Amino acid sequence: xxxxxxxxxxxxxFNCNAQNNxxxxxxxxxxxLNANPKLVVGIVVDQMRYDYLTRFYSxxxxxxxxxxxxxxxxxxxxxxxxxxxxxxxxxxxxxxxTSPKNxxxxxxxxxxxxxxxxxxxxxxxxxxxxxxxxxxxxxSPHRMKTTTFADENRLFTQMRGKTIGISxxxxxxxxxxxxxxxxxxxxxxxxxGHFITSTYYMNSLxxxxxxFNASKTAESYLKEWNTLYDIDTYTESGxxxxxxxxxxKGKDNAxxxxxxxxxxxxxxxxxxxxxxxxxxSIVTDFAIEAITAEQLGKDNYTDVLTxxxxxxxxxxxxxxxxxxxxxxTYIRLDKDLERLFNALDKKVGVGAYTLxxxxxxxxxDVPAFLQTAKIPSGYFDNDAFKNQxxxxxxxxxxxxDLIENISNDQIFLNxxxxxxxxxxxxxxxxxxxxxxxxxxxxDKVFSSETMQNANFTTGIKALLQNGYxxxxxxxxxxxxxxxxxxxxxxxxTHGSGSNFDTHVPLLFYGNGIKRGSTLTKTEITDIAPxxxxxLGISFPNAATGNVLEFVxx
Numbered sequence: 333x334x335x336x337x338x339x340x341x342x343x344x345x346f347n348c349n350a351q352n353n354x355x356x357x358x359x360x361x362x363x364x365l366n367a368n369p370k371l372v373v374g375i376v377v378d379q380m381r382y383d384y385l386t387r388f389y390s391x392x393x394x395x396x397x398x399x400x401x402x403x404x405x406x407x408x409x410x411x412x413x414x415x416x417x418x419x420x421x422x423x424x425x426x427x428x429x430t431s432p433k434n435x436x437x438x439x440x441x442x443x444x445x446x447x448x449x450x451x452x453x454x455x456x457x458x459x460x461x462x463x464x465x466x467x468x469x470x471x472s473p474h475r476m477k478t479t480t481f482a483d484e485n486r487l488f489t490q491m492r493g494k495t496i497g498i499s500x501x502x503x504x505x506x507x508x509x510x511x512x513x514x515x516x517x518x519x520x521x522x523x524x525g526h527f528i529t530s531t532y533y534m535n536s537l538x539x540x541x542x543x544f545n546a547s548k549t550a551e552s553y554l555k556e557w558n559t560l561y562d563i564d565t566y567t568e569s570g571x572x573x574x575x576x577x578x579x580x581k582g583k584d585n586a587x588x589x590x591x592x593x594x595x596x597x598x599x600x601x602x603x604x605x606x607x608x609x610x611x612x613s614i615v616t617d618f619a620i621e622a623i624t625a626e627q628l629g630k631d632n633y634t635d636v637l638t639x640x641x642x643x644x645x646x647x648x649x650x651x652x653x654x655x656x657x658x659x660x661t662y663i664r665l666d667k668d669l670e671r672l673f674n675a676l677d678k679k680v681g682v683g684a685y686t687l688x689x690x691x692x693x694x695x696x697d698v699p700a701f702l703q704t705a706k707i708p709s710g711y712f713d714n715d716a717f718k719n720q721x722x723x724x725x726x727x728x729x730x731x732x733d734l735i736e737n738i739s740n741d742q743i744f745l746n747x748x749x750x751x752x753x754x755x756x757x758x759x760x761x762x763x764x765x766x767x768x769x770x771x772x773x774x775d776k777v778f779s780s781e782t783m784q785n786a787n788f789t790t791g792i793k794a795l796l797q798n799g800y801x802x803x804x805x806x807x808x809x810x811x812x813x814x815x816x817x818x819x820x821x822x823x824x825t826h827g828s829g830s831n832f833d834t835h836v837p838l839l840f841y842g843n844g845i846k847r848g849s850t851l852t853k854t855e856i857t858d859i860a861p862x863x864x865x866x867l868g869i870s871f872p873n874a875a876t877g878n879v880l881e882f883v884x885x
Contacts, residue, residue: 368867369686369843371629372485373676374508374638374859376423377665378501378645379826380691381653382410382835384662387568391561391663395670397839400689404841405883406849412693412836413855414798415811415829416740420453421799422692422856423507423640427480429860429875431798436477437507438804443737443744445804450739451475454503456532463528463537463545464520471502471518472532473511478874480510481860481867482636487512488869492633496626497640498527498619500611504640504692514626517541519614521603525550527618540625549617550602553610558589559660560667569659576698577657578650578822580604586651588660607650609664611643616668620675629680634867639672640692641665652698652824686843686866688859691836695824696815709815712773714738724767729755741827742806757807764808776811783809795829840883854880 385397392398400406412422414431416439424437432438437453444451454471461469482495497509497516505516515534517527526545529537537545563572570576572587579586582598596604605611619639622628628635644661651657669689676685699709718738726732731753737744743764750757761779769777778796783805788794796809812818812828819825826833838854844866857877864871865879 368634369629369684370631371623371635371637371676371680371685372863372867373685373687374427374636374863375669375687375689376426376504376508376638376640377689377691377837378419378504378640378642379648379693379695379824380644380662380836381694381832382408382837384658385837388659388662388666391568391659392666393670395673396666397669399670399673400687400839400841401849403847404687404839405846407838407840407852407854407880407883408849409851410690410836410838410854410856411831412829412834413795413857415792415795415833416799416827417693417829417833418827419501419642419645419692420503420507423504424453424476425856426690426692426859427482427508427510427638428476428478428872429481429857429864429877430478430872431857431876432801433798434478434801434874434876436475436801436804438799438801439740440503441739442804443739443742443806445736445744445747448736454506456530459531461520461528462530462534463526463541464524466520466522466524469502469520469528469530471506471516471530473506473509473513473516474532476507476511479872480508481864481869481872482508482638483510483512484864484870484872485634485636485867486510488867489633492631494626494628494635495638496622496628496636497638498615498622499638499640500606500615500642500646501640504642505638508638508640509636517618517622519550519602519606519611521606522601525602525605538625540621544618544621549614550605553605553608553614554593554596554602555610556589556591557608557610559656560663563588563656566656566659569656570654570701572656574701576652576701576822577655578820580607580650586655586657588656606643607646609643609647609661609668611646612641612661612665612668615639615641615643616672619672620679623675623679629685641668648695648824650823652701652822653695654697654701683843686845686863687841688863689837689839689841690856690859693826694831694833694836695826696817696828696830696832698822698824699815699817700821702815707815708813710773710813711821712812712816712818714818717768717771720771721764721768725764728763728767729753729760734760737806740806741810741812743808743810745807761807768808768810773813773816774810775813778809778811780805780807780809792829795834844885846883846885848882850882852882 456472495513497505499505577586702709
């Protein structure tokens, strides 16, 4: 009897312990599954080449870029997987996890084959500006065809998780935040110097935004821009005085220092701030205020904050990749990032947020500068190209109006005219391809039929195909020689499939992120699926990228 009683008690205790272990295991599992960050911060630096991390590394402090590199995960071989590499497509691709082939943002501006007019990626005539009387600030994400991970987070949380987008540029605020964002704010320069939005989001600015605009923060940045450190220590860039930089109207040379207050009237008023490091500073000021005023990361539903630093793009276009101005801009951006990270630590909590930093594209060195180093480069004459092509079409088809538009390295044919002349579109495309491949500075040419009927997986053809949208893209696609641009002889630009445009930083940091680095090739479209996997939410509805498992803890 005692033996049976002992066996019964032993079995009972074993079952209790086993059940307790299962319960503990379940609790631990649930804890892990529900340990999402309170806030996801997506940072995009406009026109940041990967080598800006390494070239200026010795000038950075420990709290900005270096904090992400040393305490987060560095994807050193991260690239765009499409062309054209412009701001609109870049921001859309980062947050949707797919390329222009699917999300439809094929450029900043493009020719609409149906309305027969140029359209803007964020333009929307059905809405009005809020916070400005300007008719030029009517913006929304309606031309982006797919969701962002911020949209999916909103849906997953039953709209309880907030999304706020902030940038100097409207498209840099609007496209990352997605369709369902609570707000997107961008900087209206000119005579105003305010952050504004549109009726797509709200009918009037929140009090905190009005208060920020009334604080005259923008006015405080109309001051001298000089190098943060002794200019002689800026050995990572070229000479301050050279022939490769644009500069500002009202100043004879593009050299430090710049008196912004004195120059603003000849440089579109407050717009001059955009083309200096102070544009990054005011975005940081506004983002920190948004974290506080919107109570981001203060409840159990993950919020999303997107911050795009547009000023490096303005500076790069104006002064060029190798300029002292670009170096100083990144040194100062590093300080602004440190301010933002410290604010996140204080207001959201150390370890309570997840952050990534990347760029929407890189940039080419000024071709005129490259030529002095005997590196192949040059400038493409658009007018001469159009005249030469038109002469060929008249000779070949006895018609001078077969081209409807040429833009973004794409040729759009006049379909109505082809029909009137009983010309086969494929024959005309083929003839143009075989003609212009012989032109100076053109490296490759492809027809839309090729893009639609073939399947490319590597090289420039694959990049073109990922950037090709059947309803929106042109009939003939042009690839120029590396470092050949259609641009001024002063300053830098971007848009190609060359490494200087596609290779950009990708740094992950914070909740759920491992420490480390990789040289494994990653693509910009991998970011949104990775963040979605971290949050345990649906992927953006057209995402084609992969989850980067090696960055997740």
